[in-house]
Amino acid sequence: MSNKSPLATILKIETNSPFPDEIHYKIQFKGCPLNCIWCNSPALKSKKIEIVPNETICVHCMACVSDCPTTGIINLNNQIHIQSNYCIGCMSCVEICPRGALKPIGKKVSIISLLNQLLPKKPSNDQNKKKLQVTLSGGEILSQSTFILALLKQLKEHFFFTICETTGYAKPDDFKKLLSYTDLLHFSLAHYNSQKHFEMTGVSNEIILRNLSTALYTHKNITICIPIVQMVNDDLEDAKKFADLLTRLGANRIKVKYFKKCGFETYLPLLPSDITTSQAHQKILTYIETLKKEGLEYSF
Numbered sequence: 001m002s003n004k005s006p007l008a009t010i011l012k013i014e015t016n017s018p019f020p021d022e023i024h025y026k027i028q029f030k031g032c033p034l035n036c037i038w039c040n041s042p043a044l045k046s047k048k049i050e051i052v053p054n055e056t057i058c059v060h061c062m063a064c065v066s067d068c069p070t071t072g073i074i075n076l077n078n079q080i081h082i083q084s085n086y087c088i089g090c091m092s093c094v095e096i097c098p099r100g101a102l103k104p105i106g107k108k109v110s111i112i113s114l115l116n117q118l119l120p121k122k123p124s125n126d127q128n129k130k131k132l133q134v135t136l137s138g139g140e141i142l143s144q145s146t147f148i149l150a151l152l153k154q155l156k157e158h159f160f161f162t163i164c165e166t167t168g169y170a171k172p173d174d175f176k177k178l179l180s181y182t183d184l185l186h187f188s189l190a191h192y193n194s195q196k197h198f199e200m201t202g203v204s205n206e207i208i209l210r211n212l213s214t215a216l217y218t219h220k221n222i223t224i225c226i227p228i229v230q231m232v233n234d235d236l237e238d239a240k241k242f243a244d245l246l247t248r249l250g251a252n253r254i255k256v257k258y259f260k261k262c263g264f265e266t267y268l269p270l271l272p273s274d275i276t277t278s279q280a281h282q283k284i285l286t287y288i289e290t291l292k293k294e295g296l297e298y299s300f
Contacts, residue, residue, distance in 0.1 A: 007147065008029060008108070008148070008151075009107070010029050010109055011028040011029070011139075013026070013117060014026045022131040023130050025118055027135070027137065030045075030047050031047030031144055032045055032140040033203065034167055038267035041139075048084065048087065051093060051094065053102055054102070057101045058080060058101040059099055067092050069088070070086045073087070118132070118155075133163065134155060136148060136163070140166065141166055141178075143170075149181070152164075161184075163185075164178060164182045164185055164186070166185070166187060167208065168187055168189070168208040175211045176218075184221045185219060186223050187212055187223070188224075189208065189225070189242075190226075192245045194206060200229065212224070222253065223254065224255070226255070230258070230259060243290060243291050243293075251296065253296070258275060
């Protein structure tokens with residue numbers, strides 16, 4: 001692979017191996033064109049590396065300001081101020097800070113550097129037998145489509161079982177290529193109605209439903225994830241219309257996640273154990289039973 005291979009911005013890589021015969025990685029990619037009202041991961045919104053200052057330990061030496069090749073960081077009333085529109089993520093300010101008062105959110109990676117982290121070093125016979133799994137998550141992974149598709153191709157050549165999480169908000173050609181490299185697809189659908197979807201996410205659902213239809217027609221291993229947001233899409237009528245749309249498209253497996261409204265613009269995700277003690281417990285169960293009656297298998 002040449003030095004001109006694409007780069008991507010990721011938030012982090014997690015390792016989770018719940019079974020002794022497998023190694024499971026999860027890579028979180030930064031960047032998402034949606035602005036979901038329930039999202040509690042603002043760090044994943046931008047594809048850029050973001051610099052966060054810690055004013056508590058900053059000594060205001062302004063070395064970072066002097067060293068910045070752009071005006072990404074400036075002196076404003078003897079306080080450092082990050083101008084994200086001008087920051088190019090070069091890490092110069094982070095490296096020169098004598099107190100470590102600047103923290104980068106995200107990092108640039110190449111496909112080669114990722115594979116070096118994912119593939120076992122000098123694998124033993126036991127490691128050779130282990131099943132390698134990787135989940136590509138976001139953000140929206142196809143907001144960095146060139147990298148994602150090239151990475152998936154490499155992962156399949158190294159015999160990874162690939163799991164992709166997506167909103168489906170992507171160019172149809174890119175989405176079809178994604179399907180060809182994906183073993184298990186988690187597809188998030190916020191609303192069946194285009195206008196309501198726009199109100200919830202900032203984008204309409206036309207291209208999303210088109211890609212979902214393609215996925216259900218060509219790919220059998222799909223789980224559709226529905227964020228049930230309190231006072232937004234949690235009515236029984238919403239459940240019926242979701243069920244009608246999904247069964248018509250050929251879906252059979254869904255996963256639901258409930259978000260409780262906490263304040264004017266804040267939503268809190270509830271775990272299954274939280275739901276049993278929630279005031280909305282019966283309403284959620286009725287919602288899910290409506291989906292189940294239409295032959296949709298569900299999980300939390």
